[in-house]
Amino acid sequence: xxxxxxxxxxxxxxxxxxxxxxxxxxxxxxxxxxxxxxxxxxxxxxxxxxxxxxxxxxxxxxxxxxxxxxxxxxxxxxxxxxxxxxxxxxxxxxxxxxxxxxxxxxxxxxxxxxxxxxxxxxxxxxxxxxxxxxxxxxxxxxxxxxxxxxxxxxxxxxxxxxxxxxxxxxxxxxxxxxxxxxxxxxxxxxxxxxxxxxxxxxxxxxxxxxxxxxxxxxxxxxxxxxxxxxxxxxxxxxxxxxxxxxxxxxxxxxxxxxxxxxxxxxxxxxxxxxxxxxxxxxxxxxxxxxxxxxxxxxxxxxxxxxxxxxxxxxxxxxxxxxxxxxxxxxxxxxxxxxxxxxxxxxxxxxxxxxxxxxxxxxxxxxxxxxxxxxxxxxxxxxxxxxxxxxxxxxxxxxxxxxxxxxxxxxxxxxxxxxxxxxxxxxxxxxxxxxxxxxxxxxxxxxxxxxxxxxxxxxxxxxxxxxxxxxxxxxxxx
Amino acid sequence: xxxxxxxxxxxxxxxxxxxxxxxxxxxxxxxxxxxxxxxxxxxxxxxxxxxxxxxxxxxxxxxxxxxxxxxxxxxxxxxxxxxxxxxxxxxxxxxx
Numbered sequence: 001x002x003x004x005x006x007x008x009x010x011x012x013x014x015x016x017x018x019x020x021x022x023x024x025x026x027x028x029x030x031x032x033x034x035x036x037x038x039x040x041x042x043x044x045x046x047x048x049x050x051x052x053x054x055x056x057x058x059x060x061x062x063x064x065x066x067x068x069x070x071x072x073x074x075x076x077x078x079x080x081x082x083x084x085x086x087x088x089x090x091x092x093x094x095x096x097x098x099x100x101x102x103x104x105x106x107x108x109x110x111x112x113x114x115x116x117x118x119x120x121x122x123x124x125x126x127x128x129x130x131x132x133x134x135x136x137x138x139x140x141x142x143x144x145x146x147x148x149x150x151x152x153x154x155x156x157x158x159x160x161x162x163x164x165x166x167x168x169x170x171x172x173x174x175x176x177x178x179x180x181x182x183x184x185x186x187x188x189x190x191x192x193x194x195x196x197x198x199x200x201x202x203x204x205x206x207x208x209x210x211x212x213x214x215x216x217x218x219x220x221x222x223x224x225x226x227x228x229x230x231x232x233x234x235x236x237x238x239x240x241x242x243x244x245x246x247x248x249x250x251x252x253x254x255x256x257x258x259x260x261x262x263x264x265x266x267x268x269x270x271x272x273x274x275x276x277x278x279x280x281x282x283x284x285x286x287x288x289x290x291x292x293x294x295x296x297x298x299x300x301x302x303x304x305x306x307x308x309x310x311x312x313x314x315x316x317x318x319x320x321x322x323x324x325x326x327x328x329x330x331x332x333x334x335x336x337x338x339x340x341x342x343x344x345x346x347x348x349x350x351x352x353x354x355x356x357x358x359x360x361x362x363x364x365x366x367x368x369x370x371x372x373x374x375x376x377x378x379x380x381x382x383x384x385x386x387x388x389x390x391x392x393x394x395x396x397x398x399x400x401x402x403x404x405x406x407x408x409x410x411x412x413x414x415x416x417x418x419x420x421x422x423x424x425x426x427x428x429x430x431x432x433x434x435x436x437x438x439x440x441x442x443x444x445x446x447x448x449x450x451x452x453x454x455x456x457x458x459x460x461x462x463x464x465x466x467x468x469x470x471x472x473x474x475x476x477x
Numbered sequence: 478x479x480x481x482x483x484x485x486x487x488x489x490x491x492x493x494x495x496x497x498x499x500x501x502x503x504x505x506x507x508x509x510x511x512x513x514x515x516x517x518x519x520x521x522x523x524x525x526x527x528x529x530x531x532x533x534x535x536x537x538x539x540x541x542x543x544x545x546x547x548x549x550x551x552x553x554x555x556x557x558x559x560x561x562x563x564x565x566x567x568x569x570x571x572x573x
Binding site: 211237306337359361433 | 493514516518567
């Protein structure tokens with residue numbers, strides 16, 4: 001290695017500049033991360049597997065750099081959440097039911113990352129099938145928060161956030177169904193991005209809630225998140241719900257923006273006083289940047305979490321019906337086909353998966369469909385309309401990303417509802433299909449440890465570019 | 478709202494999941510808490526525009542059935558993933 005690399009302050013942009021100048025090679029950079037993984041992964045449990053061909057990928061990247069065909073992402077070591085398919089590699093969604101499964105094709109996200117010359121480090125731990133807010137539902141044990149290893153890193157993309165915060169990867173790509181990128185990013189002092197629904201193809205992601213899911217980057221800076229988004233975005237013939245985002249409107253100057261604060265949403269119980277104080281300080285920072293701050297009212301939006309816990313289990317129970325021990329993954333033998341199904345699914349799915357399968361079956365069953373599923377779909381449309389009305393008067397809506405800082409391992413596992421409430425601020429963006437980003441907003445102290453908090457910025461449908469502009473200005477203060 | 482054990486049994490059967498008696502009891506209690514929470518939306522009176530559709534409402538997207546890939550191109554890749562196979566078939570136990 002020519003120069004020792006300081007991974008703690010490295011960003012994608014800085015690493016790219018170093019690689020271009022030849023300060024270090026992509027192989028040196030990959031070695032740096034592999035050493036950190038070797039040293040720290042045992043404690044953090046961020047990676048489930050490191051791919052065997054990391055060095056080969058890095059050497060290929062070095063060839064591109066020499067040949068002058070490098071992109072901004074060539075040679076950048078990135079971790080993938082364990083629900084993103086890479087052809088020939090194992091992928092399990094942290095579930096036993098996919099034991100031994102190897103992906104038969106590349107997801108569109110991976111096709112694009114490979115084309116950009118990224119070095120894929122490996123697959124990171126997550127809540128089983130992305131069902132959770134802490135990685136504690138993983139079949140492979142929880143990941144740890146690098147800021148305090150007695151605490152969870154958030155979830156469901158918790159292994160990804162732990163890897164980036166612990167300098168085991170320069171960035172990660174996770175998936176966000178109700179906050180699974182933004183919430184762990186917030187708990188680990190990182191940037192987490194969930195774009196407008198459909199702006200990144202879902203082809204090759206292991207499905208959870210198909211009308212809610214989207215892949216998204218976890219990075220150290222807003223600029224890095226934007227670089228990854230620009231690589232991943234675009235319509236894809238293999239995902240009929242994917243869209244091409246229209247070019248952004250001209251109004252991008254932060255000091256001309258109006259920011260809405262939904263006061264009614266912040267007055268609910270269960271929101272930590274330190275989180276509210278940190279949020280107020282963030283709003284003051286935005287004011288200092290020249291933004292106009294106004295109070296807004298979103299009466300229906302706080303019901304998003306209730307809507308989510310009807311729509312998501314409905315979609316999830318449908319998506320998980322494909323795991324039957326016949327076509328791929330785990331197979332447990334019984335006396336007949338029905339017993340094969342029962343044994344495979346009972347042994348393959350963990351506790352949270354079983355709970356949500358039953359919930360999904362419940363809200364979709366004939367006697368309850370109207371009261372739950374149909375009602376939830378109708379309220380979802382009302383929430384979309386409420387946002388679109390408010391976005392006529394404001395450019396961005398801000399909330400804390402999470403109601404509390406990172407919680408202790410085991411603190412919420414016995415009370416599913418309290419775990420679900422960790423997503424109270426992040427779920428509305430998935431329900432309304434709008435873009436949102438979590439940006440680090442400071443720290444609180446708990447038991448002598450500094451724990452990060454995040455500010456969530458939400459934009460109107462398709463207005464993702466605004467969030468990058470405000471996010472970059474905010475993180476610069 | 479009180480969920481009965483019979484309801485839990487029925488849902489488990491529909492989901493092709495076996496539960497122990499203890500698990501059923503636990504899930505029954507959790508169901509009451511979760512359903513009690515999500516039922517809050519029943520109090521929301523309809524004020525949205527009638528007939529409006531969600532932005533994520535799905536529509537069928539069709540393409541012409543042309544340019545098929547070469548027959549058998551992916552057969553081995555996909556069949557090799559099946560836990561039980563016989564030749565070019567996925568093997569399951571007899572149903573009838």
